Amino acid sequence: MESAESCRLSVVAESAEEFNYKYYQPLHLAILKGDWKSTKAFLDDNPSALTAKITKFDQTALHVAALGSQWKLVEKLVQLMPANMVTKLDSYNFTCLHYVAFGKSVDAAKALVAKNSSVTQVGDHRGRTPLCYSVTSTRCKEMTWYLVLNTPDDRSARPISVLDLDSLLWAGYYDIVMYILQHYPNTVDSDNNMLYTMSRLPSHFQSGHNFGFWKRCIYQCVPAELEYGNTIWNALQTLVPSLKLVRDAKLRHVYAVRLVEFFCSQTSTENDRKFWESPVAASMICIAASFGIVEILSICFRSFPDLVWSHNRNEGYVAEIAINNRQEKVFSLLCKMPTICKMQVLGIRPPPDYDVRHTSAYEAAKLATKIESIPGAAFQMQRELQWFKVVEKIENSDMKDFRVDGKSPWQLFQEEHKELFEEGKKWMQDTSNSCMLVATLIATIAFAAAITVPGGNNQDKGIPIFLSDSTFMVFVVSDALALFSSMTSLLMFLAILNARFAQEDFLVALPQKLIIGLTFLFLAIATTMLAFAAALSMLVQDRLKWAQIPIGLLTSVPVALFEILQIPLLLGMMISTYGSRISYE
Structure with missing residues (x-):
């Protein structure tokens, strides 16, 4: 040298x-x-x-x-x-x-x-x-x-x-x-090393890319054409730079899947036993499972069904890896093969390797080292409960009362999640207190507006002066809805503050109350601003007939802000509570 x-x-x-x-x-x-x-x-x-x-x-x-x-x-x-x-x-x-x-x-x-x-x-x-x-x-x-x-x-x-x-x-x-x-077909000697590299890149697949609410909507609309030089999309990307990031991500995801399919097709055609029987292939499957790259797993399982039994000594089979790493998409994929999934969850291994300490119920009871990015500790607690309940459902009934070091799986869960439970409780109470304040103010304003209507009342009959005006009916209905929605929201948040706060309540009871409270709070804000716009329009419509347009635009700003800032959170809560993908049938 x-x-x-x-x-x-x-x-x-x-x-x-x-x-x-x-x-x-x-x-x-x-x-x-x-x-x-x-x-x-x-x-x-x-x-x-x-x-x-x-x-x-x-x-x-x-x-x-x-x-x-x-x-x-x-x-x-x-x-x-x-x-x-x-x-x-x-x-x-x-x-x-x-x-x-x-x-x-x-x-x-x-x-x-x-x-x-x-x-x-x-x-x-x-x-x-x-x-x-x-x-x-x-x-x-x-x-x-x-x-x-x-x-x-x-x-x-x-x-x-x-x-x-x-x-x-x-x-x-x-x-x-x-x-x-x-x-250049002779460029590489084997494909499994490249698949191993891809298994470590979760963000290069749709399953591992966490877009926000609006980017997910754009992602669905972006075409999957893979040709460069598309005039329309190039023009749109120039006007909206963030659109290019979403489009590039989708193109990368599409070609990543095609490349995995190409590798598996080539290897399957050549009947390459060295690939699917090699330790590298098993390691690749386990890494993909830990990162939640369901695309690699589904394609490999179709091409080489025996790879579903891949495992490592530290985390076990694919189902166990999915549970330990809270990868619900991988677990849902395995649930389509219920017998295999149940055998893996039960930790069925040859006798020398069998250890009840490694059963999945105890693994699911432990606090996840990587908690999914769900807004708020309360909904992280909910996700942990969902995982434990679905694994407990698969476990044999006689295993539910089995003790390890004197602790059942549920007792271990309570102990492991004690700190997260306290954080979730505090998060839920703080959120409820903040929302209660807003709901109380809206209820006060709506009640006061109902008594002192715009323009006042007729002195002889006490009938509102603008009663015959169609805009007045908009005001009345909006104000009534604002009062009803704010009071309903107020009661829901009050129910959260008075709740018993047991760990099981984070599964449905508490999230459900918070969802209802936030939904009616959003409705109360929207109807309050509509009532305000109607009242102001009635007062100035004789002198400024054009004023209704700017009034409507200005009053829609708070509603739009609430929608942008809170609706994604609310939708995430609803999906987590009512549309959970963690299921076993």
């Missing part, structure tokens, strides 16, 4: 003697500054400098421009260069395109390829082409795509290696990986 480095330094030293550093220094500095006027003037006075080595590392003006990220100068210099100079190597055995591949200027790469198309096939001392370095840097997907499409399969150079593909997988460029595997 030292001798090779010594040789390289000697070559550099010899090369340094072949040019006058001070002579080329003005050109070098002008290029690094991006000063084309000074660069062009120097080259006009010294035409030989265009192809000369101007650094001690045998780099030409073209190399220096690329190293300095002066992409416009690269495009201009390449027009003046002879075609053979584009493939010129410096002392690092890099062409200019190697350096361009580290950057983001596809235009500079196009200019170099247009001058000499063979430059994409020139490798360094290890045979690595510019495509390899573009993959490794993963800074610009457009650059990588361009080099992939313009690098022929030249056996004298190595277009891409297994490590390069691994870098592409970590970057999420699954469409590029698919293209490479289809056009």
Whole structure:
């Protein structure tokens, strides 16, 4: 290793003697500054400098421009260069395109390829082409795509290696990986290592990507076309930058699934027993289960059914891993195979490995090391209860009363979740107190507005002056709904404060009261603002007939804010309480 480095330094030293550093220094500095006027003037006075080595590392003006990220100068210099100079190597055995591949200027790469198309096939001392370095840097997907499409399969150079593909997988460029595997079938020796890498990337799959409420809605609307250059979506992405993030995520998810299907299809066609019987495959399944990547599991189980019995010594079978890591999608997938699921949950193993301490009821009773990101400790407690109840349902009835260290699974659950229970109780009480204050204010305002109606009453009959006005009926109905909704909300929050707060109550009773309270509170806010808008419109409609529009817009602002800030939380509560996916049939 030292001798090779010594040789390289000697070559550099010899090369340094072949040019006058001070002579080329003005050109070098002008290029690094991006000063084309000074660069062009120097080259006009010294035409030989265009192809000369101007650094001690045998780099030409073209190399220096690329190293300095002066992409416009690269495009201009390449027009003046002879075609053979584009493939010129410096002392690092890099062409200019190697350096361009580290950057983001596809235009500079196009200019170099247009001058000499063979430059994409020139490798360094290890045979690595510019495509390899573009993959490794993963800074610009457009650059990588361009080099992939313009690098022929030249056996004298190595277009891409297994490590390069691994870098592409970590970057999420699954469409590029698919293209490479289809056009360079001998690139990899086996697919299981790539599947192992993908099993560690949950955010690259839909099951592991946690979008917010509105982004989930956009995600469903974004088309799954995988072609780049779609004019409509490119225009929309320019206007709404966040749309590009959602679209890119969906395209990545779609191609990730296609790539897993491609791997499994190829391996299944070749009847590769080494893959699905190898420890790597079993480890890949267990890792995917722990991260909740249900797409990998479902595809692999269809192609290799025996993989469903994959397990490791620490966490057990796939069902047990799903329970320990609270991966409900994986558990739901296994519930479609009820017999297998029940055997795994019961921890049925050969006698030497059997230990009742490892049964799933006791594992589900322990506090999860990774609690799902549910808003509020109360709903985290609810999720833990749901997990315990479904596992307890699968367990044999005689196991429910079994004791380990004198504790039943339920007693262990209560002990493990004591701190979370106290946090959930405090969260529920604090939320109820805050909402009660708002509900009380709305109820007070609504009651006062019902007594002192807009415009007053007729002195003789006591009938409201605006009784015949249709807007008055809007006011009356809205005010009545506001009073009814706020009082209902107030009673629900009061019931929460007076509740007994047992751990079992967090499963349905307490969340249900909070959902009802928040729903009626939202209705109370909306109807209060509608009543206010109707009252104000009646008072100014004779003088300002156009005032109804701005009044309506302004009064809708608080309602919209509440909807944006609280509706996602409320929907999450409803889904967690009434639409739980944790089930076993």
